[in-house]
Amino acid sequence: MAAPTAFSLIATDLDGTLLRGDDTLSDRSLAALARAARAGARHLVVTGRPAPRVRPLLDDLGSTGLAVCGQGAQVYDAGADRLLWSVTLDRELAEAALGKIEAEVGEVYAAVDQDGVDGLTLIEPGYLMPHPTLPAVRVERRGDLWDRPISKVLLRHPDLSDDALAAAARSVVGSLATVTMSGPGTVELQPCGVTKATGLALAAEHLGLGPERTLAFGDMPNDIPMFDWAAHGVAMANAHPELKAVADEVTTSNEDDGVAVVLERLFGGSAVLGRQRAARTARTAQYAPKTLSIEP
Incomplete structure (x- = not known):
């Protein structure tokens, strides 16, 4: 019909x-x-x-x-x-993008969504999940975030608002990734152009x-x-x-x-x-x- x-x-x-x-x-x-x-x-x-x-x-x-x-x-x-x-986000590009963002705004806290139907959400020390009902696995150090292919990186800043963090990230990331803001406490890096x-x-x-x-x-x-x-x-x-x-x-x-x-x-x-x-x-x-x- x-x-x-x-x-x-x-x-x-x-x-x-x-x-x-x-x-x-x-x-x-x-x-x-x-x-x-x-x-x-x-x-x-x-x-x-x-x-x-x-x-x-x-x-x-x-x-x-x-x-x-x-x-x-x-x-x-x-x-x-x-x-x-x-589409996955190249992990070396993700690390490079994080480095540029931190050079601009100071330390940020990061998490990643792994690719695949059974992929996990991994969070580094200091990162707080914006949705406490969603499951996540805490890792010991940032390097552990890159163990498997990822679809995106999630960012939080201890002081900056989401709008300010997103604007700062866009100003320095360039073609390394696409920067999005998808909710309170949720600024993200995803594959460029996606x-x-x-x-x-x-x-x-x-x-x-x-x-x-x-x-x-x-x-x-x-x-x-x-x-x-x-x-x-x-x-x-x-x-x-x-x-x-x-x-x-x-x-x-x-x-x-x-x-x-x-x-x-x-x-x-x-x-x-x-x-x-x-x-x-x-x-x-x-x-x-x-x-x-x-x-x-």
């Missing part, structure tokens, strides 16, 4: 967006997603969390399809429990869908490339000002089921659409998966 609105693909961030602060999915949100699915729309989780930290939530959603994880560095097939596509938009483009292509029928939800600056790629971007009321500035509309907060509010409007018989961004095709061409491929 064709979706009753212009949207056939719903891309949702997790933390601060679809999830409430206690990492739970509300019954209202689950019902709204189920209604959209019955109307023919596909749902894709697009998150900074690595695949192993997403599996339990996909189980709660009853999802056996694809998910975009690791800030776009992983396309995960939940049904097969395997990565269809992944964003949520690159992973979303690959997953959508695999599903036979494109940006022109994609509805995206998010709350942080790392969602900006996804909003640029999608036809319509919805920021949460609790979203970072940078994301609100480029959003097509702002819904209620994640605690007030902001994703469900929009889906109920669009898939509950009312097809009220927000404005569509001008020149979308030209702006999203940079995210098209031209040289990358995904397994059939």
